Amino acid sequence: MHLADPGGSAAVPAVSLRRVADELGVTAQDLVLAEGGADVTGVVIAEPGDDLGDAAGALVLAVGARGADAVAVVAAAAKAGASAVAVRLDAGTASATAPLRAATDGTGTGLLALSAAVRWDQVQAAVRGLLAGARAAGPYRGGGGDLYSLAQTVATLTHGLVSIEDGAHQVMAYAGPADEADELRRRSILGRACPEEYLTLLRQWGVHRRIRAGDEVVEVAARPDRGVRRRLVIGIRAGSRPLGSIWVQEGAAPLADNTERALRGAARLAASQLVDHYYEGDAAARRLSRSDLAHGLLTGRFDAAALALHLGIPPSTAAAVVAVDLREDPAAGETAWQEARRAEAAEIIAVHAAAYRRHTLVAQACGQIYAMLPEPGPQPAGEEAGEAALVRWSADLVARLRRHTGTPVQAVLAGTAARLDDIPAVKLRGHHALQIMARTPDRAVHTHRGLTASLMVRDLLGLLAGHEEIRHPALTELTERDAAHGTRLADSLLHYLDAFGDVPKVAKALNVHPNTLRYRVRKAVALTGLDLDDPEHRLAAMLQLRLHRDGRDDPRALDR
Known part of the structure; x- marks a missing residue:
């Protein structure tokens, strides 16, 4: 469960369920039902099996729940005292709400039933906007x-x-x-x-x-x-x-x-x-502005000097960039739930980063989360500096996120931008490094510098993939022969070259007898005419065979 907005209190701004439905601006076929319940004072995101605790005043979003699971979430929300529950129906008919209505009968909890065309982020944004407006209009200020x-x-x-x-x-x-x-x-x-x-x-x-x-x-x-x-x-x-x-x-x-x-x-x-x-300002608006600034700085769409003024630091300040990927399974649930979990993880990273350094910024991009940590001036007593300290900080962060999300979270220290306006280039390095790290899910933290060789090969293979005329014909014939006859000569040769000719190691990895491996290598050499004593022959074979193995000469497959 993720508490996205405040729970109930008489002093807290509230809006009716019908007002939320009106604010969504959905069509008649998308709004199946909006009835009952007390006024809503906040939003709780829940999935099947979550313990809702005390949800008084909340509109519970039953993310990822269908059929019996949706009924179970509705019943749990009603038991927790929620003002209302929002569900999505595959069949947008009033009859489909019957078991859901039964679960709320006599509880005082309302029901908002929507078609699958309505996104959860729309519902959450509608409630946030209405509560912000009520807060600005009423005597209650600041409890954002x-x-x-x-x-x-x-x-x-x-x-x-x-x-x-x-x-x-x-x-x-x-x-x-x-x-x-x-x-x-x-x-x-x-x-x-x-x-x-x-x-x-x-x-x-x-x-x-x-x-x-x-x-x-x-x-x-x-x-x-x-x-x-x-x-x-x-x-x-x-x-x-x-x-x-x-x-x-x-x-x-x-x-x-x-x-x-x-x-x-x-x-x-x-x-x-x-x-x-x-100062009777709108904290929600300020936070949104800071979030927009952080994202704009990360992607190069915002003036770094203006952001530096906002933070009260010089534009020439260096900043370390740490890239984080939750490594969520795309098939594990709805995109909306993954987005909610990523937002929750970003909040955890923000707290973790702010405890480590002042003026930190956290933003999401490309399905990943980036922490931007401006370098401190004179180092406070007891704090460590340098890459080693950042790696330890990142490792602690990843350990906590793995426990919280249950996913194989990974982080990479992308490097340090010499100035704030250099952050987008460092962010791109982190994005590419996380792609490389996906090959080794057990590795929690890495540095861009430690992945330089892998990134160099990746980029070189990308260049080769875009120039089909740069191929060794005999190696192409070898891979085509394997495909036609079901043999593994090319794959065995690549493993042999990657292992620097260590036959016992490669044979064990391929689960074959060492003599079988030696035979395959000799036959591959005979068919291609390669001279494995020539370093250029070895390099050409390694590059082309790896290109074939990783992407089958399809540049779009290189990032998979």
Whole structure:
């Protein structure tokens, strides 16, 4: 499950299910049903089998659910107190909603049934837009969906219950299982502010003084006599000005080892949103703008100097680029669900990156996620510099993403752009390097420099594929002969050359007797007239045979 927007509260802006349907602008045949339910205050993305926890106020998007699975998600959402559930129907008829209606009967949960032509991102965008408009028009300011998304990400990373407060100790966003909340958290969420008697204790213990003074993560011990569990807290600051705080309550399980680092990263990301809150700006709009800037910088469609001004750093700042691929199975589910999971992973990467360096940017492109990390000035005490430190950081990131997504995530350190406007070229290097890494799924992290030889061969094969006139006729005849007779002379010769003539190693790999391999190589040499003592003959054979093996002389197949 991924919490994309805030859950319910009387003070939070809300919209009706019918208003959401109207905002979608779908045709009559695409809107099958929109009825019942309380007003919607946010969006939850769920798939079959997810534990929804407390989904009060949410519109649950039943992504990837059809038939009995859809009924199960609807029933689970109703049990979790969701305001409504959105489903997609293969058969766009009212009769197809009968089992879904039965699952919500008497629960107070509404139902939004749409045809398969309506995309999930349309539904999510419609709700976000309506809530943003309601927020701007009403007295409630600042509790934006992006803070809720950040709180959910921190909860995921830390295994705790998270709340984000402003400088007046008002609760701006929260996330985590409701059944693990202690008495203090329940009272804070219900009252949308920390209770005054507990604030007095925090002042006496010096907690507020410490979090206002710097980037320290402060531990607040459990107080069983007051029904209070252990917490960690960090201040949110803009320069020297304190803006608020992020709290993580320990739930049923101990907090994760990386909790302090996750809090530091989240505090840096939350700062700009709380600045908007104090100046009555639109945090969602600011976040979208930053996302657009990051994507534009990554793809070369945005002026790097303007972005540098936005970040408060010189345009000449160098920036490391780390490319990440979740390695999702395209056949594993709907594209919309994969996009939602990729967005959630990007949020985790953003927190991880912000904890490592300031002014980091994260953007998605080409189905991959890119972290852009401007080089620091004078290195803070205790922080490592250089490629080795970035590789270790990337390895830790990949390990966490693999555990979270369950996919064989891979990352490559694409290199360092000498200036911000050099980032698109470095991004392209990372994209190509990830293509090479796909051949070795067990490898978690690599560097572009470490893949230089493979990338050089890849590019050379690409050039050869575009010039069919550059071929060794005898090698072409050899591969055609194998295809006609079902033999493996060309493949055996290529393995032999790749292994530098190590017959036992190649024979084992091909599962043949060493004498069989020697026979195949001798016959291939006899048929082609190659002289394997000549380095140019060996190089020509390796290139053409690899081109045939990898792409069958089809340049479009080289990236597969």
